[in-house]
Amino acid sequence: MSKQLQKLLAMTVLALLPVASQALPIDWHGSFGVDSTLISDFRRIKTKDINTDISTNLGTQEVGLDAGKKASASWQSYVFRLAPTMVINDAATFFGELSTGYANGGYLGESPQTDKADANGAPLYYHNQSDGQALKVKKAYLELYSDTATYMIGRHTYEWGLGAIYNDGNDAWDRHASSRDGITMKLKIGNFHVSPFWSKVSNPGYTDATNTKEYGAALLYDNQERDIAFGLLYGKKSSDANSTFYKTTMNVPAPGVSLGANDITVTDLYLKKVFGKFDLAIEVPLMSGDLGKTTATTSATTYSAKAFLLQANYKHTDSWTIGFDGGQVSGHDGSTAKFSALYLNPNYQVANLLFRYNIAALGTPNQGVSVYDSYITNARYFKLRSSYNSEKWTFDSAIIYAKALEVAKAGFVAYNHTNNKIFTATTSQSDNLGTEIDFNAKYHWNKEISIGSGLGYLFTGDYFSYTNDTTKSNQAKSSLLLQINTSVTF
Numbered sequence: 001m002s003k004q005l006q007k008l009l010a011m012t013v014l015a016l017l018p019v020a021s022q023a024l025p026i027d028w029h030g031s032f033g034v035d036s037t038l039i040s041d042f043r044r045i046k047t048k049d050i051n052t053d054i055s056t057n058l059g060t061q062e063v064g065l066d067a068g069k070k071a072s073a074s075w076q077s078y079v080f081r082l083a084p085t086m087v088i089n090d091a092a093t094f095f096g097e098l099s100t101g102y103a104n105g106g107y108l109g110e111s112p113q114t115d116k117a118d119a120n121g122a123p124l125y126y127h128n129q130s131d132g133q134a135l136k137v138k139k140a141y142l143e144l145y146s147d148t149a150t151y152m153i154g155r156h157t158y159e160w161g162l163g164a165i166y167n168d169g170n171d172a173w174d175r176h177a178s179s180r181d182g183i184t185m186k187l188k189i190g191n192f193h194v195s196p197f198w199s200k201v202s203n204p205g206y207t208d209a210t211n212t213k214e215y216g217a218a219l220l221y222d223n224q225e226r227d228i229a230f231g232l233l234y235g236k237k238s239s240d241a242n243s244t245f246y247k248t249t250m251n252v253p254a255p256g257v258s259l260g261a262n263d264i265t266v267t268d269l270y271l272k273k274v275f276g277k278f279d280l281a282i283e284v285p286l287m288s289g290d291l292g293k294t295t296a297t298t299s300a301t302t303y304s305a306k307a308f309l310l311q312a313n314y315k316h317t318d319s320w321t322i323g324f325d326g327g328q329v330s331g332h333d334g335s336t337a338k339f340s341a342l343y344l345n346p347n348y349q350v351a352n353l354l355f356r357y358n359i360a361a362l363g364t365p366n367q368g369v370s371v372y373d374s375y376i377t378n379a380r381y382f383k384l385r386s387s388y389n390s391e392k393w394t395f396d397s398a399i400i401y402a403k404a405l406e407v408a409k410a411g412f413v414a415y416n417h418t419n420n421k422i423f424t425a426t427t428s429q430s431d432n433l434g435t436e437i438d439f440n441a442k443y444h445w446n447k448e449i450s451i452g453s454g455l456g457y458l459f460t461g462d463y464f465s466y467t468n469d470t471t472k473s474n475q476a477k478s479s480l481l482l483q484i485n486t487s488v489t490f
Contacts, residue, residue: 033487058421059468064363076108097139103175161270202245227274259292295336305342331378331406334413343375352456402433432461456481
């Protein structure tokens with residue numbers, strides 16, 4: 001890292017501190033990684049044409065097709081996090097995290113500036129220079145230490161349970177993180193950990209008329225001597241009637257309409273138990289409340305969603321581990337009175353292809369913010385996996401099978417979980433999402449640097465070939481993923 005960049009970052013951190021500027025040591029941590037991904041037949045259908053008009057046929061699973069009618073998609077991306085830590089004194093420490101772009105990084109080639117001084121651009125075509133990207137503050141908070149509790153004040157991340165709903169994004173390749181602009185208190189009483197919190201989600205004004213806030217508490221019992229942990233997180237998120245922060249993406253009443261007043265309760269149960277070489281973890285998130293004017297302009301939509309998630313591991317030897325993952329995440333049936341789909345955190349993934357990528361963004365650039373904005377929803381899945389670890393290598397293999405919980409039925413109202421639209425079904429839809437085989441390998445160059453590769457082959461289910469059209473039909477086609485990556489943590 002250049003001295004100029006170090007100086008710039010240090011000045012940024014110091015400017016954020018509510019203390020007098022002084023010469024304090026900064027401990028730098030972070031991660032950087034670059035990957036290259038190829039997905040063949042990313043649309044998961046055989047045709048290279050547009051069989052249905054996706055702008056008018058709201059029920060079709062078909063996604064857009066980029067210029068050139070290419071069946072495969074490939075791109076190179078990076079993740080970048082730079083986290084300074086500054087010990088102010090025995091009672092306070094400042095933590096920060098800086099990144100660029102969206103989702104902790106970006107794509108190679110997304111901000112090039114080609115210097116073409118000549119009118120026709122030819123003579124200087126090969127002189128490229130980066131246009132640069134602004135740094136974004138992902139974290140900026142103080143930890144205050146007292147005799148009874150630790151207080152986190154400012155912008156900080158948090159995690160609960162398996163990380164299925166609230167995920168702090170600390171893994172090297174995590175693209176997202178659950179963030180809180182507010183205060184969290186951490187209190188430990190014996191084996192009990194109590195963490196009440198309050199945060200401001202949006203702040204368009206200085207009164208409560210338009211604000212959105214979140215508050216609640218987490219209670220965790222963690223007895224390491226008995227190898228058991230269980231707890232409950234209870235949280236509330238609410239907005240006033242004049243809030244315009246949240247908007248519906250549905251076609252009923254219309255995309256972009258503000259939800260107005262909403263009040264959601266999150267109840268998240270967690271249990272983990274170790275039995276010798278076997279361990280089991282369960283998380284059960286439950287959502288309830290009023291979602292706001294999601295599907296009507298005059299009345300609020302009731303929200304009722306749930307998921308059941310399980311992770312089990314058997315450590316056969318120091319090198320071999322066999323595991324099983326299972327889950328059921330509720331979907332929506334198309335009702336305009338109640339919404340029932342639950343979306344897991346985009347960091348929480350179980351496959352190399354299924355659920356992992358926003359395929360609509362692959363076919364139609366700028367459809368959604370990022371290809372990494374993808375969530376497990378409306379699914380029942382089972383995953384059998386194995387892992388082999390040596391001093392330098394890690395090999396992971398898995399087979400995943402998934403079915404959709406809510407599908408279109410001819411003559412009934414249904415919900416398209418790909419484009420978030422309500423429609424009336426003219427034909428029925430298969431619930432088979434597919435079966436996937438994954439294989440990943442990672443070489444640990446040293447403690448900080450790793451080089452990895454991934455392969456995923458999806459035997460695509462007929463769920464993705466649905467067009468809601470009696471005269472036109474698509475055929476599902478298997479899809480292949482190939483990926484190589486390298487990352488460094490420090």
